[in-house]
Amino acid sequence: MTNEIRKTPWQRFWKKNHGLIYILPWLLGFLFFKFYPFLSSFWYSLKDFNLFKGDAPFIGMGNYKTILETKKYVTAYKITFQYAFLTVPLKLGFSLFIAYILNFRIKFVKFFRTVYYIPSILGGSVAVSIVWKFLFQSEGLINKILGLFGGEAVNWLGSPKYALWVISLLHVWQFGSAMVIFLAALKGVPQDLYEAAAIDGAGKWRQFFSVTVPLITPVIFYNLVTQLCNAFQEFNSAYIITKGGPLGSTTLISLLVYQNAFKSYEMGLACAMAWILFVVVAAFTLIAFVSQKYWVYYSDEER
Numbered sequence: 001m002t003n004e005i006r007k008t009p010w011q012r013f014w015k016k017n018h019g020l021i022y023i024l025p026w027l028l029g030f031l032f033f034k035f036y037p038f039l040s041s042f043w044y045s046l047k048d049f050n051l052f053k054g055d056a057p058f059i060g061m062g063n064y065k066t067i068l069e070t071k072k073y074v075t076a077y078k079i080t081f082q083y084a085f086l087t088v089p090l091k092l093g094f095s096l097f098i099a100y101i102l103n104f105r106i107k108f109v110k111f112f113r114t115v116y117y118i119p120s121i122l123g124g125s126v127a128v129s130i131v132w133k134f135l136f137q138s139e140g141l142i143n144k145i146l147g148l149f150g151g152e153a154v155n156w157l158g159s160p161k162y163a164l165w166v167i168s169l170l171h172v173w174q175f176g177s178a179m180v181i182f183l184a185a186l187k188g189v190p191q192d193l194y195e196a197a198a199i200d201g202a203g204k205w206r207q208f209f210s211v212t213v214p215l216i217t218p219v220i221f222y223n224l225v226t227q228l229c230n231a232f233q234e235f236n237s238a239y240i241i242t243k244g245g246p247l248g249s250t251t252l253i254s255l256l257v258y259q260n261a262f263k264s265y266e267m268g269l270a271c272a273m274a275w276i277l278f279v280v281v282a283a284f285t286l287i288a289f290v291s292q293k294y295w296v297y298y299s300d301e302e303r
Contacts, residue, residue, distance in 0.1 A: 049268035063272035095175035099182035120176030160249035185219035
């Protein structure tokens with residue numbers, strides 16, 4: 001009691017609030033660099049706000065109405081949906097397949113794990129997008145390989161039929177992070193369950209779909225949500241490889257947000273487009289969370 005009386009007000013304050021003081025730098029950073037921009041962007045979306053105009057009149061839902069009534073913007077949202085629903089299943093399926101193979105005891109398995117993880121580190125860089133563009137050019141490596149087997153050159157980047165597939169494959173190629181998470185989940189599946197299934201006569205495929213997949217559904221759910229959010233926000237590949245072409249076939253909504261914000265300087269319109277995208281991503285995330293009770297298995301929950 002005597003020691004408490006001798007303590008200064010600062011010492012008593014520190015004892016009660018030192019945890020809050022430790023997180024204060026992060027809290028200030030969150031408020032000023034995350035929370036404030038988040039709210040201000042919504043306010044700007046309700047105004048006719050141009051970076052180089054002094055006045056910014058309040059127009060309410062005018063920007064949102066313009067977006068929903070303009071074919072260019074609606075088409076960009078449709079293309080973004082196509083891109084997300086094309087890349088996410090392919091990326092999850094491919095990463096799970098590679099993780100399943102690398103879970104076996106094979107020679108140089110650690111080397112292969114490292115090699116397969118490297119694309120996820122490099123895939124988002126500008127340099128790799130440029131390399132990807134050169135690979136799929138008319139005289140690029142892909143067409144040269146096709147020529148060796150007697151195939152005809154394909155106009156990958158100049159045809160609306162193939163351009164979206166090109167940038168989608170780049171996103172799928174960055175499967176390393178999802179693969180590592182799947183690999184950790186696979187290692188957590190008890191071996192005695194496989195042995196019991198084998199005794200019952202289940203083959204490898206039966207074991208995979210009846211034992212492995214149900215037990216790793218929490219990880220599948222996590223990867224699904226994170227990859228879905230990443231796909232809807234993709235920008236680099238569409239901007240560097242195709243510039244949104246040809247004929248707007250790869251114009252993702254993130255490209256139009258950039259063009260309106262930093263080329264046309266229509267920040268109000270760009271903020272409205274970003275908020276519509278936010279609502280779309282939030283809706284799909286909510287659907288995923290609501291649906292998980294029907295297909296995600298948690299071992300510690302009561303059934």
